[in-house]
Amino acid sequence: MLSNLKIWIKLPLVMVLTGLIALYLAEFIASSNARTALLEAGGQRLKAVAESRAAEVQAEFVSLNADIEAKYNNPVILDADRAFVANWDEGTQRPSRSFGDVPDPRESPGRGEPGRANEELMTGPHDPGLDAFYDYFATRQIAREYGDVYIIAPNGRVVFSVEKRGTFGQNLRSDPFAGTGLARAFERGLRDVSGDVGLMTDFMPYGPEAGEMSAFVSIGIRNDAGKVEGVLVIRLRAARISTIMARREGLGETGLAAVLGADVTIGGAPEDADFAGQAAVGGPGDLLLDGLDGQGGIWRHGNETVGFRLTAVVPIRIGAFRYVVLAQQEEAEILAPALRLRTETLRDGLWALAFVSVLGVFLARSISIPLSAVEHAMTQIAARDYEQDIPARDRGDEIGDIARRLDMFRASLLEADTTARENAFKSAAFQASSAAMMLVDRNMTIIYVNARLIDLMTKHRIALGRSIPGFHPDGLIGRDLGHLVPGTARLREDLETADQYREDLHYGQARLRLDAAAVVSSSDALLGYVVEWQDVTENRSARILLDAVDGRLPIAGFSPDGRLIDANELFCTWTGLSRSSLAGRGWADLLATEGDTDGASWGRILLSDKERVALRVAPRTRNHARLRCLLFRVPGENGRPPLYILVATKWPVTTAADPPVTTICASESQHP
Structure with a gap:
């Protein structure tokens, strides 16, 4: 198809097509490399975010254990336990003395309003000793942002609460508290005989606190004999972990970070997020289950419908429980720089192609115009117009080389044509x-x-x-x-x-x-x-003959126009004239041919196609008898005109009474 296009169209078209192919390949390679690099960098970034969040969560629990060991595993706790247990009157189901103030939720951000029942429980007179214990625990609770601090009697009665909310004064072995996380933490602390610090329950929604996700750490309060006289329980709020996970550093606009358990999301992910069953594309399988099994890594998951996401999974252990810290981001956002690069590359490439196409048109015209001129000159030369001037001979490129070669070819053809014409003319002339x-x-x-x-x-x-x-x-x-x-x-x-x-x-x-x-x-x-x-056969024969009879018979030579050229002595004697006076005289002036009445005998002689003619002639210069003669036509040499030689066949001259010859002989048979 391209072979049928003119150069001024073909060259820009080829340049544009080549540019498009190069642009596509460059864009494809750049996009692929950018995609690979961005996904790798994004995965490493998400992994770093997940590891950072995991380190912060673990540091939070390490700090918790250290705080519990330093602040709550001491004799003060035993004294507080005994004081609050002694202050509880099982008969009236209320404290004998009140302690502390009902906390104002405006002073303790994140706390719910205290229940009305708790306000009714705190009706007795204040006990300064109990206030001191209350201040001790309240200070710890506020500083560490604990959900609450509880002291629970061995019978399950919650005899102390910093928050004094709905749990305060309740028996954890009765409904609806039995089976809650707080109740399980109490039972574990009560049964623990090892003296471990920080026995923890898993995070789960805690109903009395409006279903807030909470975990509980319990400590058995022992006397000097090692007997458990009560249990100290600290409620941990998931909001603390959610605060860590909610930070946006390294997550972009679509990313999120979360701490997941086997059946619970602790913080950072939306409530409707479901990570269970999310299979990694080309990965080992379920993200959550694999992470809980200790398999961390960077996985790509999703599909064309909902889109793909990149997730970094870091498994952690808190106490006896396994969790997964993940950092996740939509692949589209990660690849957004590559898309911008692709768009910019295409835009710039199209502008470059537009410039190249315009440049290609000018370049093609600079080639096609002189080529067209050379082509026209070739057409003229093909039409045998060898005088045609060849354009573009002064160019220094290949077109100039072609033009100069064509001019040499034209000159050769002109010379050959001239030679051929001359040869044809010469050949025709030579042949003719x-x-x-x-x-x-x-x-x-x-x-x-x-x-x-x-x-x-x-x-x-x-x-x-x-x-x-x-x-x-x-x-x-x-x-x-x-x-x-x-x-x-x-x-x-x-x-x-x-x-x-x-x-x-x-x-x-x-x-x-x-x-x-x-x-x-x-x-x-x-x-x-x-x-x-x-x-020269006849010429030589005639010469031999003339040489033989020159001294015996009259002889004269005439030109084709009938003028005498030369004569021998006998012819001069016969006519009575000298050789000098004879030269140039015409036939009709010198000789009278028998039967000639109009002086046209020489013309009739010329009309004869014979090489020898017999006739009788007499001189006009004197009255003398006629001679019998032969007139020979001798072809001229080297293109000269023929020569006519008159030879008398009898001498001496006869008398006038000789019988006449009636006409010029027309053939050799009439020769006398």
Whole structure:
């Protein structure tokens, strides 16, 4: 398809397509690398957040144990237990003396309002000793942000509470408190014989405190004999842990951190969050169960419908319980920088492509326009317009190279065309020439003969065949000139020292004249020879005959226009004129032909196609008898006009009474 497009369209299109492919590949590679790097960095960041939160939670419980051991495992607690147990009247189901103030929830943030029943319980007079114990526990509770501090008698009665809420004064072995976390913590502290500090129950909703998620730490209050005289219980509020988990550092806008147990979420996650059954994509399985089994890590989970999330899981242990601290964030938010990078890359890439396309158009035009001009010049050259000027020859690029090569090709074609025209003209002229011509190369091999030469060789075929073995007029081309001319070495030597060479050759009765001329190139290199053949057989015979009768018979030569050229002494005697006075005289002025009444006898002689004509003539210059004569037509040499020779056939002159000849003879049979 691209092969059918013009360069000014194709080049920008290819540049844009190449740019799009490069942009796509660059965007794909950059996005993939950015995605991988962001997911890895996001996972490590979430893992660091989870580990940090886990460390804070564990530090909270370590601090709790240290505080309990330092502040609550001492004789003061035993004295307080005994004082508050003694202050409780089982008969009236109320304290004998009141202690402390009912806390104002505005002074203790996060606390609920005290119950009305507790206000009714605190009706007795204040006991300063009990107030001192109350202040001790209240100070600890506020400082550590405990939910409450309880002292419980061995029979399950809650004889002390800092908050004095609905639990105060209740028996934990009765409904609805039996089975609560506080009741379980009391029973564990009461039964503990090991003296451990900080026996803890798991977090779970605590009904008396509006279902607030709470855990309880219990301590058995022992006397010097090791007998448990009561149980101190501290209620831990999940809000403290939730505060740690609720911090946004490292979680972005969609992230969250939470502490999860087997069937409880302690803090940080929404109430409707369900982490159970969340399978990791390509991971080992259920996040919560695997985390509770001690398998931490960074997992990707979710699907295309709800989206994917990245979760870092860190297992921790608090007391006898296993928990999982997780930090989770939506993958889309983690990959948001990659999406922004992709958008910016595409935007910048499209602007760059627009610029490249415009640049490509200008670049393509800078190529296509001169190429089109060169193409037009090639079309003109193909149409044999070799005078066409080739554009773009002055360019220094490949187009300029093409234009210069094309110009050289044009010049070569022009020279070849000129040569071809000249050769065609010369060949036509050579072929149509009345001269017998042949061309011989520099090795003396015949390469061309014209029709006139073949006619000449055919005319003397018998004589040439007797002199030259294997001669045939049609078999000359390709033969060596020495086949016709003995001594070609001498011919070559003579042509090297002279421009032309002439030799008369005898072939039996045939007499041929050879004229040869060397043909050289513009650099003086020998190309071959031009050889002209002339048939001089009759000329030689006539010359021999004339030489024989010159002293015995009158003889005169005439040009084709009838003017005398030369004459011998006998002809001068016959006419009574000298040779100088005869020269240039016309036939009609000198001679009277028998039967000629209008002076046109010479014209009739020329019209005859015979080579010899018999006639009777008398001189006009004097009264003299007529002579019987023969008029010979002798062909001229080297393109010269023929020569007409008048020869008397009888001498001395006869008398005037000789019988007349009535007309000019038309054939040799009329020869006397």
